[in-house]
Amino acid sequence: MKPVKVGVCGLGTVGSGTVNVLRRNAEEITRRTGRPIIVEQIGARRDNPDCDTTGINITRDIFDVVNNPEIDVVVELIGGYDIARELVLKAIENGKHVVTANKALIAVHGNEIFAAAREQGVVVAYEAAVAGGIPVIKGIREGLTANKINWLAGIINGTGNYIMTQMRDYGRDFADVLQEAQELGYAEADPTFDVEGIDAAHKLTILSSVAFGIPLQFDKAYTEGISKITPLDIEQADELGYIIKHLGIARRTDKGVELRVHPTLIPKDRLIANVHGVLNAVMVQGDAVGPTMYYGPGAGAEPTASSVIADIVDVARTMNTEYGERVPPLAFTEESLDEDSGILPMEDVETAYYLRLHAVDRPGVLARVASILSEKGISIEAIIQKEDKESEMVPIILLTHNAQEKLMNEAIREIESLVDICSEVVRIRVESLD
Amino acid sequence: MKPVKVGVCGLGTVGSGTVNVLRRNAEEITRRTGRPIIVEQIGARRDNPDCDTTGINITRDIFDVVNNPEIDVVVELIGGYDIARELVLKAIENGKHVVTANKALIAVHGNEIFAAAREQGVVVAYEAAVAGGIPVIKGIREGLTANKINWLAGIINGTGNYIMTQMRDYGRDFADVLQEAQELGYAEADPTFDVEGIDAAHKLTILSSVAFGIPLQFDKAYTEGISKITPLDIEQADELGYIIKHLGIARRTDKGVELRVHPTLIPKDRLIANVHGVLNAVMVQGDAVGPTMYYGPGAGAEPTASSVIADIVDVARTMNTEYGERVPPLAFTEESLDEDSGILPMEDVETAYYLRLHAVDRPGVLARVASILSEKGISIEAIIQKEDKESEMVPIILLTHNAQEKLMNEAIREIESLVDICSEVVRIRVESLD
CATH class of the missing domain: 3.30.70.260 (ACT domain)
Known part of the structure; x- marks a missing residue:
């Protein structure tokens, strides 16, 4: 079969990871896909010394990529809201399929983007946007199709989980661990997105939509960070048989959908209570299957690339399929999304x-x-x-x-x-x- | 879109679970699939009081189902080797897609079945054959496509894990716990398949093929049961910082593929060491993603039905797709399966x-x-x-x-x-x- 031609926008950590893994595992990936995946063009403001781009056309203007008639799939890895939105909408307008790792983009502009994609009959895939390398979007959207999903709960921010783990293991203060995490490169210079739960709320918003069949409603999520947690609380929780984790929780109730990110005491003997360090895990409870959990690295160059490439392969397999026979972007067909199912106010x-x-x-x-x-x-x-x-x-x-x-x-x-x-x-x- | 018409063969635990969940969650499933899934006919030697079959055509001859021209997808839930093989091959010959939960059938006759399916251009799906409700076949086949998978290790027999957990928690003897498990219905009257690791070896064989791209080679698997484990060993392991689990392990080495089921000491702080009772979990280590784990119920009526129905929906989505654009049965295209990669002798x-x-x-x-x-x-x-x-x-x-x-x-x-x-x-x- 014909190769699938990919254009990668952004050559930071995830962009270079994606290009590297596609090169290193080209044979393995082709054996699975039945056709090669070729990086036809990269759009990036600067080169990345961690990435071998030999033989790949490079442009400094990312919009060259979405306008390149040779390209089947645009991979958006620039991050952020505005330019990413513009880029993705332009790619869709040009009839290109899109793969993105951008949780903020999907959580905030997803409804608009999926509507545009539907109009053009293209796929927008975003496995890498939630929990990095863990195939949890696929798990929920496809693996648990038979279920009415009751609730899900996830450790979906590695930086936060690293800090909580260090605080617990060594009795250290939040500020102290955060500073070290910043020095080690585990936490950003401005850690707000991670420690205040905004990043987790982006991911939780996406998870709640694919689990319950509701439109994306990031602005309704309740968000509380971990900066006020003290070693004393961690110790007291331990004495009571609990561990404190920063969880994203979405639950379907008769009154509406709960959508909340906050520190949470969970019993020590729950499997998810044993997920430590930078790792992520998402528990999903379906009425038929019962409790399931998906665990792995929630960030990093190659784990995230793993999900980006899985999405590219999925696109390769369905680009010739009728729109209605593909997996719907939010797991439920657009006309069946429950617009009335409100998010429950935290009160x-x-x-x-x-x-x-x-x-x-x-x-x-x-x-x-x-x-x-x-x-x-x-x-x-x-x-x-x-x-x-x-x-x-x-x-x-x-x-x-x-x-x-x-x-x-x-x-x-x-x-x-x-x-x-x-x-x-x-x-x-x-x-x-x- | 047109409904997908399903014929269910076998109305035991999983068969009745499948019919029940399809009925109870019909609306939810249709919202996801975009078309209804209809049980057109059931073939079963007797009725099942746990299953409401109102309005469904029932036949006592399962071969009526595979010969019924109305049926798109045959769901094989009778278990065993010979009749199941005959039934599935006949269904394929008649141009029907097949969904099965039968690990023994796939592990032993899978190569023959997939070859026949390829010839007829139909899908044979088997998520429910491994680890019940956990979407681990999908996770490996599709979620980890980008990876060279190095190894996997799983607790893939719930009965065995229940026995090991009871032995550890209460210092009880193997024979004592087994007898109780039999009385509670957790273990079969003839427990050989579970406690001697044959069931786990069936599942491991399937996992190794989808992970490494090798033909199914059940006869080469090394199998050792848990009947010789004593409370003393469990206690000594604990003192050394380990837990004993009955694991299926598949590993790619330079000399060949390891394929082995045996009791195993694993460090207590590994997440999989904390998987207790009848639950299952599979760790998969890919070169790009790193360690991932998939956890949930490995058996039972509705958990297994959850996977059976997910497969039916996957078939519904790809039945109009070209054969080469579908996910290959063993994750890798047939012509690229590594026939030479031998299974390493246990020695x-x-x-x-x-x-x-x-x-x-x-x-x-x-x-x-x-x-x-x-x-x-x-x-x-x-x-x-x-x-x-x-x-x-x-x-x-x-x-x-x-x-x-x-x-x-x-x-x-x-x-x-x-x-x-x-x-x-x-x-x-x-x-x-x-």
Whole structure:
């Protein structure tokens, strides 16, 4: 069969990884695909010393690539929102299939991009946008087609998981680990996207759409970062049988879809609680299959390239197929996407909670806290009150049963207003994931 | 689009699960597939009270189904070798696509079946044959296309993993747990296929073909069961930082492909070491992606149905596609399958070992054992010698570095011939999985 001709836009980490792997494993890939995948052109502002581009046409203008009539598939690896959007829409307009690793682009502009792709009858594939090298989009879109998916939960930001792992293993502070991670190149100079959960929310938005058949709704995602987590909370969680992970959680409920990224206590014996360092994992619970999990490297040049190339091969296999016989971009056919299924405001979400308060060590404090919770209908599962002979202040740790976030917010405000409570109440959500 | 008409052969656990899930999730599945999946006919010797077959044509002769001109896809869920083979070959001859959950059939007769399917231009899909509901065949065949896969290792028999987990958690004997598992219906009356590793070897054979692009070679797989594992070994492994799992391992080496099922010590901190009970997991290591893992229920009515239906939907999407543009049955195009890449005989495999011996508590025993190993070039990583005040016999535990199986066999024979060694040497292989 005829070779598939690819144009790669962007020659950073993932771009060079993609070109390198396509070259190194050309024979293996052709044996699988039944036809060669040829990099016809690369568009990049500068060369990359990690990438052997011998024999490949290089242009400094990425728009040359999308306008090149020889090219079947445009691979967008420049990142960011605006130019990437323009580039991808232009490629689609020119009748080219698109493969992208850009989570921000898909989460924010995906609905528009998929509509344009449908009009032109081309494929837009984005496996690499979620959890790097793990084929989790394929797993959900194709592997779990038979299921009504109830919920999914993922460790989908490697930097955040690296920081949480270091904090737990060595009792270190967040700021300290972050600084080291930046020095080692694991974290960006501006770490906001990673540690504040925005990157995870991009990926979670995409996962929720392919799981539940709803349009992409990034602006409705609740996002909370890990910068306020302390070694003390990690230690207390451990004593209670939990590990704290920064999770993206999407759940289908009668009232709407939960879409939330926040630090979460999960029982230590859950498999996902044992996913450490920069690795990623996504649990998906379907009504027929039960719990499944997909694990692997969530970032890096070659892991991400692995997914980019898998997408290119998928495109090669379906470019001659009728549009309606291809896997729909968001797993469900466009006309069946559930436009009415709203994202539940965080205030309406129900979950269990870990609370940590610092109180003056006087009789009656705990009783007053318990009574506030009880008035809101929040029941307590466990209490740890620590002795501290050095100080008049004692930390009190509470685990609650499920409660509505709105009522918990009210309870926390009332607790904080008690005279014997000396600082803000630390609140971390708890999920059993069973 | 036109509905896809399915004929289900076999109405046991998986057959009834498939019919039930297709009915319950019909709307969800149609929203994904873009066309309904209709069960046109069921062939089964008897009805199943767990399955609502209202409105479905039922025949007692499964061959009616493969001869029914209305049917597009035959779903083979009768199990076993001979009749299943005949049924599937007849279906192919009649131009029907086939979906099967039958690991024995694919492992033993797959090469013949895929050749026939190619001739007729039909699809034979078998996701449900390996690891039940986990989309691991899809993960390897399509998700990891970019990779040269180096090795894979899986817990691919739920019954065996349940037994090993119970033995470890409660210090119970193999025979005791097996009997209970049989009473609970987790293990068959004749447990040979599960506990002796034959079922796992079927699945491993299939995994190795899709990972490395080699023909199915079940007869070359090395198979060792778990019936000789004792609570003492599990405890000793634990002390050394390991868990014993019954693993299927396939590895590409310069000398050939390793294909082996046996109890294995793996470091406790590996994610797969934390896969307990009836659950399954497969680790796959690709040169670009690194380590990945796929986890979930490896058996059961609806988990297996989940994979069967995912295959039916895949068939629906590619039945109008040219043969060469479909995913090849064994991941690599037929003409590129590596017929010469032999399976390495077990004697040539290199791995690390755990050895347990019982010796008379006399000076010099350990020195003689160490010198036998040293003469074979086998170096020792750790030794535990237990005190036992009650007995003159002491257990000695050894961990070795990598050694060739053949040399280890020789060393064990020599050790067993020492006068101070009182029983057979227990030998369990050790894998680091990194």
